[in-house]
Amino acid sequence: MKKYCIILTIILTLNGCQKNSNNFTDSAIAINKKVDSLLKIMTLDEKIGQMNQYNGFWDVTGPTPKNGDAKLKFNNLKKGLVGSMLNVRGVKEITALQKIAVEETRLGIPLIIGNDVIHGYKTLSPIPLAEAASWDLKEIENSARIAAREASAAGTNWTFAPMVDISRDARWGRVMEGAGEDPFLGSLIAAARVRGFQGKDLSKHNTIAATAKHFAGYGFSESGRDYNTVDISKNTLYNVVFPPFMATVDAGVRTFMNGFNELDGVPVTGSSFLQRDILKGDWKFDGFVISDWGSIKEMIPHGYARDGEHATELAIKAGSDMDMESHLYIKKIKGLIESKKLDIKLIDDAVSRILRVKFELGLFEDPYRYLDAEREKEVLYHPDNQKGVLEMAKKSIVLLKNDNQLLPLKKKNQTIALIGALANDNNSPLGNWRTNSDNNTAITVLEGMKAYPNNTLIYSKGADVNLNAGGIVKFHEKVEINENDKSGFNAAKNAARNADVVIMVLGEDGFQSGEGRSRTDIGLPGVQQELLEEVYKVNKNIVLVLMNGRPLNINWADNNIPSIVEAWQLGSQTGNAVAQVLYGDYNPSGKLPMSFPRSVGQIPIYYNYKNTGRPGPANAVFWSHYNDEVNTPLYPFGYGLSYTSFKYSDLKIDNKTLSNNNSINVSVNLENSGEFKGKEVVQLYIRDKFASVTRPVRELKGFEMVELSPGESKVVSFEISESLLKFYSANEVWESESGFFDIFIGTDSNASFQETFELTK
Ligand code: NOJ
Numbered sequence: 001m002k003k004y005c006i007i008l009t010i011i012l013t014l015n016g017c018q019k020n021s022n023n024f025t026d027s028a029i030a031i032n033k034k035v036d037s038l039l040k041i042m043t044l045d046e047k048i049g050q051m052n053q054y055n056g057f058w059d060v061t062g063p064t065p066k067n068g069d070a071k072l073k074f075n076n077l078k079k080g081l082v083g084s085m086l087n088v089r090g091v092k093e094i095t096a097l098q099k100i101a102v103e104e105t106r107l108g109i110p111l112i113i114g115n116d117v118i119h120g121y122k123t124l125s126p127i128p129l130a131e132a133a134s135w136d137l138k139e140i141e142n143s144a145r146i147a148a149r150e151a152s153a154a155g156t157n158w159t160f161a162p163m164v165d166i167s168r169d170a171r172w173g174r175v176m177e178g179a180g181e182d183p184f185l186g187s188l189i190a191a192a193r194v195r196g197f198q199g200k201d202l203s204k205h206n207t208i209a210a211t212a213k214h215f216a217g218y219g220f221s222e223s224g225r226d227y228n229t230v231d232i233s234k235n236t237l238y239n240v241v242f243p244p245f246m247a248t249v250d251a252g253v254r255t256f257m258n259g260f261n262e263l264d265g266v267p268v269t270g271s272s273f274l275q276r277d278i279l280k281g282d283w284k285f286d287g288f289v290i291s292d293w294g295s296i297k298e299m300i301p302h303g304y305a306r307d308g309e310h311a312t313e314l315a316i317k318a319g320s321d322m323d324m325e326s327h328l329y330i331k332k333i334k335g336l337i338e339s340k341k342l343d344i345k346l347i348d349d350a351v352s353r354i355l356r357v358k359f360e361l362g363l364f365e366d367p368y369r370y371l372d373a374e375r376e377k378e379v380l381y382h383p384d385n386q387k388g389v390l391e392m393a394k395k396s397i398v399l400l401k402n403d404n405q406l407l408p409l410k411k412k413n414q415t416i417a418l419i420g421a422l423a424n425d426n427n428s429p430l431g432n433w434r435t436n437s438d439n440n441t442a443i444t445v446l447e448g449m450k451a452y453p454n455n456t457l458i459y460s461k462g463a464d465v466n467l468n469a470g471g472i473v474k475f476h477e478k479v480e481i482n483e484n485d486k487s488g489f490n491a492a493k494n495a496a497r498n499a500d501v502v503i504m505v506l507g508e509d510g511f512q513s514g515e516g517r518s519r520t521d522i523g524l525p526g527v528q529q530e531l532l533e534e535v536y537k538v539n540k541n542i543v544l545v546l547m548n549g550r551p552l553n554i555n556w557a558d559n560n561i562p563s564i565v566e567a568w569q570l571g572s573q574t575g576n577a578v579a580q581v582l583y584g585d586y587n588p589s590g591k592l593p594m595s596f597p598r599s600v601g602q603i604p605i606y607y608n609y610k611n612t613g614r615p616g617p618a619n620a621v622f623w624s625h626y627n628d629e630v631n632t633p634l635y636p637f638g639y640g641l642s643y644t645s646f647k648y649s650d651l652k653i654d655n656k657t658l659s660n661n662n663s664i665n666v667s668v669n670l671e672n673s674g675e676f677k678g679k680e681v682v683q684l685y686i687r688d689k690f691a692s693v694t695r696p697v698r699e700l701k702g703f704e705m706v707e708l709s710p711g712e713s714k715v716v717s718f719e720i721s722e723s724l725l726k727f728y729s730a731n732e733v734w735e736s737e738s739g740f741f742d743i744f745i746g747t748d749s750n751a752s753f754q755e756t757f758e759l760t761k
Pocket of ligand 1: 292
């Protein structure tokens with residue numbers, strides 16, 4: 001620490017670097033000055049080092065790495081040639097690394113430690129897609145806050161989240177990491193997550209820098225196959241893909257990650273259109289861009305870079321500031337500078353951006369700020385965090401069907417058969433992307449149901465989901481090995497036969513969605529569909545609880561099963577959340593953030609589609625439709641029921657003409673016409689009827705969550721101003737265009753209450 005203080009004091013001509021000094025956190029201008037001073041005394045090697053990120057190699061419980069890659073990385077760390085590390089965790093391990101960076105290198109520049117904190121660190125929230133189903137921005141922000149508190153207490157400074165890729169393809173495994181199909185909802189959620197991670201002051205020990213990823217277009221991988229080609233129009237890029245990224249910039253996100261995909265023939269890692277023109281140019285983003293894992297070197301198999309040197313040159317020119325695990329910057333930049341293929345100004349710009357974020361995090365002020373073993377012990381798995389993720393989990397559940405009011409369950413004198421391997425699984429409900437957490441730590445549905453002791457509960461597994469279900473599947477293991485053993489069917493049927501209600505928990509293994517987990521068949525994996533149909537033969541009073549990381553194909557269930565609950569993968573508190581919802585202690589309020597298709601053949605399917613020239617329905621054949629399936633999804637975007645019912649009436653618009661100078665108020669009366677207190681998300685959609693480029697049939701433009709007691713009503717109103725109608729037009733600018741607009745208000749994206757107004761400019 002002493003050497004570090006002296007060097008920085010001299011170098012930065014600052015007043016000191018003792019703890020609690022405000023010198024390093026004043027303002028952006030002050031930070032820029034400090035960055036400039038530091039840059040001046042850095043050698044080229046040290047600059048390159050800041051742009052180099054390594055995956056963890058440090059085994060704090062064993063001897064210093066002696067061989068190969070690990071040894072090289074370790075030596076580079078000691079020489080000040082490493083700016084960041086990922087996948088190192090915990091105060092003990094990170095302190096050991098930070099000590100080397102700070103006390104053994106020439107300038108003592110601290111490391112920035114990044115990790116994938118996607119839906120929690122130790123205590124896990126629902127997977128992001130599930131959280132999006134809550135439409136509850138405060139709760140989502142709080143969930144990210146909890147994640148930041150735990151991650152920062154364990155030494156992490158930076159999360160590679162939120163993933164804000166819009167996707168319309170349930171085959172793509174990474175839909176579990178995002179907020180679904182809609183840019184409006186996706187933007188609000190993206191901003192909420194950034195606020196949650198970063199807080200108001202990034203230099204506080206309990207906040208972490210966020211990353212908007214993957215810039216851009218990754219969610220449109222062709223046919224839902226991960227890492228596949230992306231080929232989308234400029235219209236889609238601007239109007240659908242960009243908005244959530246723009247929202248994160250507005251929310252002050254400090255880093256961006258590019259991605260594995262190409263866009264318009266250029267791998268995004270090498271795209272200066274995306275990174276320099278749009279992000280750092282138009283959007284004035286002053287944080288830094290990290291590559292995705294190995295994505296710089298992957299420009300070679302893409303057929304865009306000749307070799308490693310060329311890939312480095314392309315990536316740097318395009319504005320990729322930090323190299324995650326291609327190991328190319330550290331090897332190639334120097335030569336490229338010496339041969340004048342790269343201008344040192346580009347390196348200085350990248351390094352400045354990285355140093356700026358390190359200053360903002362307070363790492364120069366105190367590199368050990370995030371490294372307090374006592375705090376780590378106290379914060380991880382703290383009961384308050386468990387409470388927080390339980391709230392988030394309950395709000396994420398979506399009631400898809402509830403015929404005959406089978407739900408909520410009666411609390412006594414009932415015999416309940418609980419069936420399905422997932423009901424007794426404490427690993428799958430944690431979902432994918434939780435490399436920091438501990439396996440087998442979820443409350444199971446079986447445990448959650450036991451908290452209601454006045455019913456008789458009989459559990460029967462029925463069938464496994466796949467061969468790994470219930471075991472410890474590792475992040476990198478393949479899990480698409482679905483089980484076909486039906487020997488448990490009879491026991492399950494016996495349990496169901498005399499039960500008053502059967503709860504069947506079916507769905508995907510926790511690792512069947514996520515990165516590299518694309519599927520062509522999105523039905524219930526293994527023999528679960530058969531199990532469902534067999535049990536149905538002996539008892540029709542079934543509540544199907546789905547546990548999954550993507551929309552599934554559940555036509556048969558929709559036709560036959562009276563109650564269906566979408567419970568996703570809800571994290572640590574899964575069982576408690578599910579049980580409380582099934583028993584009506586929480587009235588479900590979630591709404592789908594992604595359409596559920598009737599068949600894989602309908603994918604991509606999304607509510608904000610274009611009308612086409614033949615929207616139909618016309619004569620039998622010549623209109624835009626399928627011959628063997630209807631066009632509509634099974635459950636549309638925005639859909640979700642409650643144990644109560646809501647009545648919409650009295651749609652009013654206070655003015656039928658909108659100009660640049662006024663706004664229009666549109667309101668509707670919402671009444672709780674059922675028997676339970678409940679929450680409804682009132683949704684506003686707008687259709688721009690005619691424009692210089694074709695516009696979607698409707699777009700979400702507002703929503704409000706309202707809680708009402710039985711018999712209570714409320715007038716819900718929305719303000720519509722000209723700016724809400726802007727889109728990326730044929731003029732290639734964000735603007736609105738005069739003309740007529742339809743308004744729809746209602747309970748989901750099929751909302752049919754309609755009004756019309758005209759925009760005159
Ligand atoms: C690859 C993923 O695409 C990215 O989202 C993630 O942050 C990195 N690996 C690091 O784990």
